[in-house]
Amino acid sequence: MKASSRPSLAPGVRIRKEGDGVAFLLIPEGVVELGDTALAIVELVNGERSVDEIVLVLADRYEGPDEGLGADVRAFVAAFTERGYFA
Amino acid sequence: MIGVPRPLSLLCEITYRCNLQCPYCYNPLNLAAYRTELDLARWLGAVDEAAEMGVLQLHLSGGEPTLRSEDCVAIVERASSRGLYTNLITQGTFLDDALLDRFAGGGLAHVQISIQGPDAPLADRIAGARVHDRKMLAIKRVLARGDMAFTLNFVLHRENHDRLADVISLAESLGVKRLELANAQFYGWALKNRAWLMPTREQVRDAARIVAGSQERLRGSMAIEYVLPDYFGEYPKPCMHGWGNAFLTIAPDGTVYPCPAAASITTLSFENVRDRGLREIWEDSEAFTAYRGTGWMREPCRSCDRKDIDFGGCRCQAFALLGDAALTDPACVKSPRHDVMRAAVDEPAPAEMVPRRISASVSAADGG
Numbered sequence: 001m002k003a004s005s006r007p008s009l010a011p012g013v014r015i016r017k018e019g020d021g022v023a024f025l026l027i028p029e030g031v032v033e034l035g036d037t038a039l040a041i042v043e044l045v046n047g048e049r050s051v052d053e054i055v056l057v058l059a060d061r062y063e064g065p066d067e068g069l070g071a072d073v074r075a076f077v078a079a080f081t082e083r084g085y086f087a
Numbered sequence: 088m089i090g091v092p093r094p095l096s097l098l099c100e101i102t103y104r105c106n107l108q109c110p111y112c113y114n115p116l117n118l119a120a121y122r123t124e125l126d127l128a129r130w131l132g133a134v135d136e137a138a139e140m141g142v143l144q145l146h147l148s149g150g151e152p153t154l155r156s157e158d159c160v161a162i163v164e165r166a167s168s169r170g171l172y173t174n175l176i177t178q179g180t181f182l183d184d185a186l187l188d189r190f191a192g193g194g195l196a197h198v199q200i201s202i203q204g205p206d207a208p209l210a211d212r213i214a215g216a217r218v219h220d221r222k223m224l225a226i227k228r229v230l231a232r233g234d235m236a237f238t239l240n241f242v243l244h245r246e247n248h249d250r251l252a253d254v255i256s257l258a259e260s261l262g263v264k265r266l267e268l269a270n271a272q273f274y275g276w277a278l279k280n281r282a283w284l285m286p287t288r289e290q291v292r293d294a295a296r297i298v299a300g301s302q303e304r305l306r307g308s309m310a311i312e313y314v315l316p317d318y319f320g321e322y323p324k325p326c327m328h329g330w331g332n333a334f335l336t337i338a339p340d341g342t343v344y345p346c347p348a349a350a351s352i353t354t355l356s357f358e359n360v361r362d363r364g365l366r367e368i369w370e371d372s373e374a375f376t377a378y379r380g381t382g383w384m385r386e387p388c389r390s391c392d393r394k395d396i397d398f399g400g401c402r403c404q405a406f407a408l409l410g411d412a413a414l415t416d417p418a419c420v421k422s423p424r425h426d427v428m429r430a431a432v433d434e435p436a437p438a439e440m441v442p443r444r445i446s447a448s449v450s451a452a453d454g455g
Binding site: 010011012013014016024026027028029030031082084 | 095143144170172174196197233234235236237238264265307310312
C-alpha cells in the first residue's frame, strides 16, 4: 500500500451505523462488523485523501503522532483493498 | 422479545412471472396460486417494517423481478434510504441503460445476473427462450458502469456441468470480479426435474478440481464461490444459517416464509403481511418458531456436535424426501435415510425435462 494512494470504497460497499455505536461494512457477500478504529479509517476513505492524509487526520484526532499508527493504517487499508472492500 | 434472533436478510420475491423457463428454478410448482401480487404500497410497508426489525440486506428476486421494474426501483429507493444493503437478483433480459440509471439513482448496491451456459445454443435451450445474447449485453452494461457491485451466477446441472471451465473463461474475459458457481438445489421445479438435472459423480469430481485450480489461479482478480452439490457430500448445508434465525422471504402474494422453498412444507401454516405485521410473524408465528434453535431436534441431531454448525440441515429437504420436516436432513451421513440421496444420484436421467411455466403449473403441481 503506497502512502500516496487514495483509496475509496469499492462499488457496492456501504457503511452502516447502528444507533448503539455498532457499525458494519455492508458488502456483496454479507456483513463485516467494524470496531471503533476500523470505522474511523473507513469513514475517512473517500477517494480523495491519501493514506498519509488519513494517518494525519487520525494522529490529530487521537492527539499526537504514534510511531505505529502509520503502519497500522497502511496495513488495514492494504487488507481491505485485498478483500475488495476498497478500490 | 428475548431469545428471538435479529433477522439480517429479507428476500422479496416480487413476482413469480418470468420470461424464462429454466427447469432448475426453485420456485414452487403452483405458480398460478401466487398471481395476486402485493401492490407497491404493501411492499414499501414491509421494507419499513424490516428496517425497524434491524434487517441489513434486501434482496429483490422472483420470478423475474424487473417485470415490475418501477416497483423494484421504488423498493430499492426506500430500502437504501433506510440504510439497507440492496441486491437485485435478475436474469438481466430487461436491464437497459435507462433502467440501470434508475436503479443506480435509487442506491442499488449489487446486481446478480444468472446465465444458463457459456454460449447461446446451450443457454437458450436451458432457458427455453432466445435470451442469452441480451443477457450478455446487460452484463457488459453493468460492468462498464462500474457504479454497483456485480456477481455472475451460473447454476450447474448435468446438461451444463461439462462447460464449467468455459464459463470461468467467459467470466475472466468479461472482467467479472465475483463468480458464483452453484450446483442446482433440488426444490420446486428443480426437484421435479431432479433426475434430468442431477450431475454425474464424474462431473462433480471434475468440477471440484477445475474450481480449486481456478480459485488458486485467479486469486486477487476474481472471487469464485462454489456451491457444493447437496447430494454428494457427507454433511448437509447449514441451510439459512438456521430456521428463523437470520432470513425471511416474502412471496409475491405476501406470504412470509423462513426460506424460499418453505411453502413446500404442507404441514406448516404460513402467515401473510396482509393479515399480520412482519415482526409478529417473525417472532411468534407457528411457521417461524417450529424449527427455530435446536430444541425441536430429535436424534441423531440432538446429541450431534455439529448441530450448531449445520442446524440439522434443510427442513424442506427432510420434508420433501422423507415426509417429515423435523427429521435430520437426509443429506447428512448420520441420517438413517441417507440412502435416498445415493438412490437419487443413481436414478437414470429422463430424456425430457419439464420447463418452468405458469400455465403448466397446475398440472405440474398435481404430479402431471
